[in-house]
Amino acid sequence: xRLLIAMHNIxxxxxxxxxxxxxLKIASGMSEPxxxxxxxxxxxxxxxxxxxAAYYLSRLGICVIRSVYT
Numbered sequence: 296x297r298l299l300i301a302m303h304n305i306x307x308x309x310x311x312x313x314x315x316x317x318x319l320k321i322a323s324g325m326s327e328p329x330x331x332x333x334x335x336x337x338x339x340x341x342x343x344x345x346x347x348a349a350y351y352l353s354r355l356g357i358c359v360i361r362s363v364y365t
Contacts (some may be wrong), residue, residue: 296363298333299322299342302352303360313349 301323307314314322320330332348337343342356352360 296324298330298337299302299352299356299360302343302350303357307351308357309351310344310346313346313351317347319350 300317301306301319302308302314305322306312306316307319316327316330316334319325319334320327322365323330323333325333334343337356338345340349340355341353342359343350345351
């Protein structure tokens with residue numbers, strides 16, 4: 296959840312705003328191994344999508360985050 300919230304906070308919500316692992320690491324405050332595991336897990340759930348070496352929230356991921364705030 297921490298990474299999803301960080302991606303939402305930095306507006307990584309479509310291919311044009313996709314962020315690199317380095318940018319996500321800074322935004323989330325996660326360690327490199329923790330971040331890589333989280334990205335892998337979120338990709339498998341369909342909450343995050345990739346564009347090359349950059350990542351952004353999928354529509355499903357955005358829905359999950361929106362449910363946190365409502």
